[in-house]
Amino acid sequence: MRxxxxxxxxxxxxxxxxxxxxxxxxxxxxxxxxxxxGAPGVIVRVDDGHGHPVEIAEQADWTKSDHRLxxxxxxxxxxxxxxxxxxxxxxxxxxGRLALTDSVQKWLPDKVPNGQAITLRMLLNHTSGLADxxxxxxxxxxxxxxxxxxxxxxxxxxxxxxxPPKFPPGTRWSYSNxxxxxxxxxxxxxxGKSLADLVRDRIVRPLGLQHTYFATDGSWxxxxxxxxxxxxxxxxxxxxxxxxxxxxPRHDGHVDVSxxxxxxxxxxxxxxxxxxxxxxxxxxLMSSKLFPAAQLAQMRxxxxxxxxxxxxxxxxxxxxxxxxxxxxxxxxxxxxxxxxSVNLTDSAGGRSASVLISTELFSEFDAEPQxxxxxxxxxxxxxxxxxxxxxxxx
Numbered sequence: 001m002r003x004x005x006x007x008x009x010x011x012x013x014x015x016x017x018x019x020x021x022x023x024x025x026x027x028x029x030x031x032x033x034x035x036x037x038g039a040p041g042v043i044v045r046v047d048d049g050h051g052h053p054v055e056i057a058e059q060a061d062w063t064k065s066d067h068r069l070x071x072x073x074x075x076x077x078x079x080x081x082x083x084x085x086x087x088x089x090x091x092x093x094x095x096g097r098l099a100l101t102d103s104v105q106k107w108l109p110d111k112v113p114n115g116q117a118i119t120l121r122m123l124l125n126h127t128s129g130l131a132d133x134x135x136x137x138x139x140x141x142x143x144x145x146x147x148x149x150x151x152x153x154x155x156x157x158x159x160x161x162x163x164p165p166k167f168p169p170g171t172r173w174s175y176s177n178x179x180x181x182x183x184x185x186x187x188x189x190x191x192g193k194s195l196a197d198l199v200r201d202r203i204v205r206p207l208g209l210q211h212t213y214f215a216t217d218g219s220w221x222x223x224x225x226x227x228x229x230x231x232x233x234x235x236x237x238x239x240x241x242x243x244x245x246x247x248x249p250r251h252d253g254h255v256d257v258s259x260x261x262x263x264x265x266x267x268x269x270x271x272x273x274x275x276x277x278x279x280x281x282x283x284x285l286m287s288s289k290l291f292p293a294a295q296l297a298q299m300r301x302x303x304x305x306x307x308x309x310x311x312x313x314x315x316x317x318x319x320x321x322x323x324x325x326x327x328x329x330x331x332x333x334x335x336x337x338x339x340x341s342v343n344l345t346d347s348a349g350g351r352s353a354s355v356l357i358s359t360e361l362f363s364e365f366d367a368e369p370q371x372x373x374x375x376x377x378x379x380x381x382x383x384x385x386x387x388x389x390x391x392x393x394x
Contacts, residue, residue: 023385024054030378031058034357037374040228040254041069041358044378045275046385049350053279054385059358062252067226074211074224074272075356076262077341078334081214081271082180086124086318087285088187088198090295097190100124100298100317107186111154112161117169120186123179124317125303129167130178133160134268143337145247145260148217153184153195153266173303173315177268184267195267207284211274218261220272227338227358228254238367246337257338269336275354278343286330286349300330300347326384326391335360342379344386353386355379 023046031042041059055071063069092098098120105115112118112130122128133139136159141147160178167174184195191198196214204212211222230236232244234253248255262270273281283289288296302314302321314321319330333342340360345352355378362368363375384391 023381023390024056026381026390027054027378027385028056028058030374030381031056034058034371034374034378035060038362038368038371039357039359039374041225042378043069043071043073043075043225043275043354043356044382045071045279046353046382047279047351048386048388049346050388053276055275062254063226063228063358066256067223069225069358070223072211072223072274072276074220074222074274075341076215076227076334076336076339077271077273077278077343078265078269078336078339078360079177080273080278080332080334080341080343081265081267081269083285083318083332083343084199084203084271084281085180085183085187085195085267086299087290088202089120089124089183090291090299090317091202092187092190093298094291094295098186104128104182104186107189108157108182111157111185112182114165114169119169120183121317122169123183125173125315126175126179127170127173127303128176128179128182129165129169129172129174130160130176130182131163131166132176133157133163133178133181134264136160136163139264140242142261142264144243144245145218145257145337146245148261149263150217150261151263151266153181153188156181156264156266156268157185172307173305175315180268181266187267195270199271203281203290206290207280209273209277209280211272212277212281213272215262215265215270215272217263218259220258224258224272225339225356225358226256226258227360229257229337229359229361231255236362236365236367238365239361240365243361260337262336265336269334275343275356278354279345279352282330282343282345282352283349286345286347324383326389327387329383329386335363337361340375344383346386351386353382355382 044056047053057069059069100121199214299317331344340357
């Protein structure tokens with residue numbers, strides 16, 4: 001569930017920018033290029049705010065016997081989950097039940113070393129210094145679908161904090177999934193409710209979302225994208241051999257990981273949604289329909305991702321900010337085995353875009369350069385299409 005930095009995609013989009021075009025043909029061709037480069041499937045959805053969203057679903061022929069891909073299919077959103085967790089925190093801030101200046105020690109006493117010096121804001125914007133629990137060997141079998149242990153956020157937090165901190169709290173930025181399992185544990189402690197119930201009651205039902213829920217196992221509620229990873233004999237050389245043991249049915253050189261338990265993702269990555277639902281969520285989020293304008297300003301108060309680029313990409317509370325040649329976006333991306341996603345919006349929520357790809361591990365290990373390049377080209381063009389612009393090849 002690493003943060004994939006949209007900076008690269010923005011750079012890909014830095015060729016000649018034209019507008020206003022009909023972007024559908026370009027996006028469809030780039031989606032087909034992505035499949036030709038090795039992606040089992042991809043969904044693209046772009047809403048430029050004019051009332052006629054572009055929806056594209058392309059898939060490899062060998063996947064069609066498993067499922068015919070549709071633009072409205074459910075998808076494992078991975079670290080996009082963090083945007084919803086930050087939303088829940090800010091709702092409780094607006095209700096007076098939490099403050100961003102609250103220490104971790106206040107809500108999770110003696111669960112986090114130096115917890116008195118770490119605030120909720122530091123967890124939300126990744127400046128806590130906590131190491132990432134997902135790199136611990138104890139999680140590997142669960143990530144590969146081989147161990148269905150029903151992890152709790154408290155258990156995942158305990159794994160994360162047994163590693164040494166990366167830096168003193170508040171002194172730097174470094175993406176860590178441990179920050180958000182800590183947030184999940186705080187939300188459960190404050191409300192006395194499960195994260196599944198909080199997502200349902202505070203986000204899904206008020207917005208009328210049809211395909212969004214916090215997953216607690218490997219099951220699905222409706223028609224869904226099937227996710228794949230290469231099998232042991234087709235692993236790219238950049239991937240470690242143990243990745244070939246990933247659980248799931250095997251065919252056509254791939255493993256179908258769709259039904260593997262994602263409980264290990266917890267508050268950092270367990271939400272399932274669809275491109276259309278996420279667009280509606282972003283529209284509500286950026287128009288202050290989920291919490292007051294004061295909390296939206298807090299969400300969009302960013303820290304630099306790179307110390308040497310103070311005006312470059314910024315990390316807010318569950319959202320990231322990047323300015324490129326086609327416009328300024330708020331976004332997050334996510335990845336769990338079989339599912340790689342990026343969701344974007346503009347500052348008002350009137351424009352939105354999603355690129356959902358049904359394979360992911362290549363991005364974790366900088367493998368399959370042709371696939372990675374096709375992914376960046378598609379995301380870059382999608383960002384421009386969101387702003388009614390067409391980008392030529394750089």
